[in-house]
Amino acid sequence: MSADTLDVPGLGAPADTEWETVVGLEVHAELATETKLFSASPNRFGGEPNTHIDPVSLGLPGSLPVLNEKAVELAIRVGLSLNCRVQPSIFARKNYFYPDMPKDFQISQYDQPINVDGWLELPSGKRVGIERAHLEEDTGKTVHIGGGGRIHEAGYSLVDYNRAGVPLIEIVGHPELRSAEEARHYVTELRSILVAVGASDGKMEEGSLRVDCNVSVRPLGIDRLGTRCEIKNVNSLRSLGRAIEYESRRQIDQLISGHPIEQQTRHWNEDDGRTHALRSKEEDYDYRYFPEPDLLPLDPSAEWVEQIRQALPVLPRDRRQSLAEAAPTVEADHIALAVERSMDELALAAISGGGPSERVMTHVIQNLADGVGMLSPESLASLVAMEEAGELTATQAKKVLAVLVESGGSPQKAAQSLGFEAMDSGELETLVDGLISEHPDEWSRFCEGDNKLTGFFVGQVMKTTQGRADGKAVTQLLNARRG
Amino acid sequence: MAALARLELTDEELDRFTGQLDELLDHVAEVEALDVEGLPPTMHALPIANLLRPDTPGEVLDRDEVLSQAPVAENGQFRVPPILGEAP
Numbered sequence: 001m002s003a004d005t006l007d008v009p010g011l012g013a014p015a016d017t018e019w020e021t022v023v024g025l026e027v028h029a030e031l032a033t034e035t036k037l038f039s040a041s042p043n044r045f046g047g048e049p050n051t052h053i054d055p056v057s058l059g060l061p062g063s064l065p066v067l068n069e070k071a072v073e074l075a076i077r078v079g080l081s082l083n084c085r086v087q088p089s090i091f092a093r094k095n096y097f098y099p100d101m102p103k104d105f106q107i108s109q110y111d112q113p114i115n116v117d118g119w120l121e122l123p124s125g126k127r128v129g130i131e132r133a134h135l136e137e138d139t140g141k142t143v144h145i146g147g148g149g150r151i152h153e154a155g156y157s158l159v160d161y162n163r164a165g166v167p168l169i170e171i172v173g174h175p176e177l178r179s180a181e182e183a184r185h186y187v188t189e190l191r192s193i194l195v196a197v198g199a200s201d202g203k204m205e206e207g208s209l210r211v212d213c214n215v216s217v218r219p220l221g222i223d224r225l226g227t228r229c230e231i232k233n234v235n236s237l238r239s240l241g242r243a244i245e246y247e248s249r250r251q252i253d254q255l256i257s258g259h260p261i262e263q264q265t266r267h268w269n270e271d272d273g274r275t276h277a278l279r280s281k282e283e284d285y286d287y288r289y290f291p292e293p294d295l296l297p298l299d300p301s302a303e304w305v306e307q308i309r310q311a312l313p314v315l316p317r318d319r320r321q322s323l324a325e326a327a328p329t330v331e332a333d334h335i336a337l338a339v340e341r342s343m344d345e346l347a348l349a350a351i352s353g354g355g356p357s358e359r360v361m362t363h364v365i366q367n368l369a370d371g372v373g374m375l376s377p378e379s380l381a382s383l384v385a386m387e388e389a390g391e392l393t394a395t396q397a398k399k400v401l402a403v404l405v406e407s408g409g410s411p412q413k414a415a416q417s418l419g420f421e422a423m424d425s426g427e428l429e430t431l432v433d434g435l436i437s438e439h440p441d442e443w444s445r446f447c448e449g450d451n452k453l454t455g456f457f458v459g460q461v462m463k464t465t466q467g468r469a470d471g472k473a474v475t476q477l478l479n480a481r482r483g
Numbered sequence: 484m485a486a487l488a489r490l491e492l493t494d495e496e497l498d499r500f501t502g503q504l505d506e507l508l509d510h511v512a513e514v515e516a517l518d519v520e521g522l523p524p525t526m527h528a529l530p531i532a533n534l535l536r537p538d539t540p541g542e543v544l545d546r547d548e549v550l551s552q553a554p555v556a557e558n559g560q561f562r563v564p565p566i567l568g569e570a571p
Contacts, residue, residue: 033538040541049559050546058549070538090527099563144565158560291527299532 009218009226010255017256018220021248023183023213024175024228027190028168029200030138030208031074037137037167038065038107038295045206049160057165059103064294071167072114074199075135076300076308078169079115081197081315082130088299089114089134091292099159100139108136108170110289114298120173120193121317122185123336129174138166169199175214175225180244184237187211192316192340204236211240215247217255226251227261231275233268243268247275319344327357334365343368349377355384367401374408375401383411393470396420420468428461428469432477435460447482454478 010017033043039056055063079086092110113134119127141163146155171190177183191202191209202209211234216226231247234240251261266275314322316339323344324335338344343364350360360380368375383404387397392415403414415421435457436443446453454475461474485492492500550556555563 035538035540040536040539041543042540048546050549050561051543053544053546053549054542055544058544066534066536068538069535072535088532099561142563143560155565157563157565158557159563160560296529296534297527297532 007224008255008260009222009224010252011260012258013219013256015256019217019248019252020220020222021179021244022175022216022218022225022228023177023179023244025173025177025183025186025214026212027171027173027187028138028210028212029078029171029194029202031071031167031169032198032200033068033070033074033167035068035070036165037068037071037135038165039063041165043166044162045208047162049158049162052162053164057161059101065107065292067295067298068167071135072298072300073308074167074197075114075133075169076305077197077312078171078194078199079118079133080305080309081193081312082115082118082120082133082171084115084118084130084133086115086300086305088112088297090297091135091295092289093292094136094287094289096287098139099157100142101164102140102161106137106139107292107295109134114300120186120189122182122189123317123320123332124185126182128176128186131172131174133169133171136168136170138163138168140164175216175228180241180248183213183244184241187237187240188340189316196313196316198313207235210235213240213244215244215251216261217248217251226255227263229261229263229275230265231268232265232278233270235270239268239270242273243275246273250275316340323348326351327361329358330361334361338364341369343372346372346375346377346380350380350384353378353381355381356388359384359387363397363401367398368405371405373405375404376408379404379409379411386411386415390470390473391415392420393467395467425473428473428477431461431464431469432457432474432481435464436481446478 010019030043031037035041036043036052036054036057039054041052041054041057044052056065076086089109089112091107093105094108094110095105097104113132115133116131118130118133120130121127140159140161142157142159144155144157173186177186187209191204194200194209195202200208204210213231213234214228215231216228218224218226229247229251231243234243247266254261262280264280265278267278268275319339320332320335323338324330324332326348327335338347338361341364347357347360347364351357363380363384380401383392383397383400386392387394392400392411396415396418399418400411400414400420403409403418404411439456439460442453442456446457457478458471458474461469462471485497546559550559550561553561555561
């Protein structure tokens with residue numbers, strides 16, 4: 001083993017070594033402006049190819065970029081909601097030869113980005129450091145034609161510049177994530193924040209939110225970072241998790257077999273579930289960054305930043321806290337899910353309108369996955385009140401809820417229209433007593449303590465009443481009769 | 484450096500440009516010798532900042548006219564030679 005390979009954490013480690021995965025994410029989000037970052041072409045997803053173009057986004061000679069005020073405002077919103085410092089910044093040219101940028105460089109921010117030194121808090125309470133969140137322009141889209149669609153084979157490419165110049169914010173996190181699951185939580189939380197502050201629509205499937213992940217591994221307990229690989233083409237939360245898991249396994253196997261990791265950019269292939277080497281990783285000096293001479297420095301006034309701060313909406317973290325306080329017995333995952341689906345306001349209103357929090361949250365989590373439609377918080381509150389009073393069974397309440405989502409109105413009316421009328425207790429007692437005398441054997445076994453027979457009697461009651469009875473009430477009645 | 488910029492240069496050109504680059508580096512050395520202690524860094528040659536444009540859509544170019552200037556076009560898009568590797 002040579003001296004320099006001795007330095008590689010985990011190289012040649014025994015097979016039973018415990019490993020730690022280290023992940024740092026770079027998230028690109030398209031900002032929700034009307035126009036591009038440096039020109040007045042529309043910023044809109046889709047559209048006929050090359051119809052959202054102008055001299056600046058085509059990089060025509062003599063064209064000059066002018067910065068979009070709204071993009072700056074949205075970038076500051078993102079920075080503030082990620083607890084960053086907003087600082088004076090400049091733009092830089094990142095030079096490279098590729099037809100997705102017709103001017104052969106991308107305008108980005110390099111050594112003086114607009115937002116630095118922030119953090120994001122995961123639902124678990126863990127804080128992940130944010131190195132920077134800077135502005136840059138998106139590139140055009142290239143599609144490879146012929147040669148079997150693979151980029152290294154012969155053929156040609158078609159280029160659409162509709163996306164060239166669309167404003168992006170690139171959010172660079174510190175390598176402080178320790179698992180695929182944590183990485184998914186980070187992206188979910190970041191996306192919730194971006195959507196909440198109106199900075200981006202956060203749609204991974206349309207590419208308005210894109211994630212590059214840097215993955216390395218090291219034996220547990222070692223402080224030094226291993227050599228990382230950057231994974232591209234991760235297009236969903238699910239593939240993010242799969243890609244990280246695959247890549248860390250690959251690196252561990254390679255290190256155990258005695259081969260150091262080469263710093264690379266790798267491509268995630270959804271179909272075979274593997275990452276493939278694309279190229280050895282570029283270093284910053286390959287891009288020959290220099291200050292963009294066609295743009296002036298950006299130095300947002302303290303008043304403007306403060307104004308933006310004041311106008312920020314309540315962030316997901318604080319919304320989770322409010323809901324958790326209103327529904328203290330509901331588990332944290334369900335609280336987070338309700339906020340992620342933007343149903344926390346509805347749930348809070350229904351709870352403060354008198355609905356018991358657990359029942360409200362059960363409906364929000366289990367029965368409203370497809371949206372709230374015409375449902376008002378008041379009717380959700382009175383629906384759970386009816387359930388609580390035994391006027392509706394859980395199954396009936398679910399059906400009533402579907403009607404309320406579909407066409408609004410009060411739960412009383414909806415229940416009536418579905419023919420759900422609560423059985424009065426006298427009716428239920430007569431029914432249960434009848435069943436006991438019809439099934440003396442089952443009844444005596446139940447009396448001897450065979451509780452499985454509860455299910456038999458409840459089933460019989462449900463059959464006779466076509467589900468109108470409340471299962472809990474039947475059980476209570478049976479136990480009372482047993483004495 | 485020529486390789487980075489994808490430039491093909493003859494030996495004679497390399498000699499000439501290397502000489503010119505040396506002169507540039509000498510000039511940089513002169514600048515480096517200056518005492519700038521206590522001076523704030525210059526972000527831009529002009530003493531102005533924050534030139535911003537409202538987020539209002541403007542005119543777009545006519546696609547057919549633009550594509551008529553391209554060497555080859557296909558399906559409303561620019562057709563370019565095969566690309567080795569993916570975008571950075």
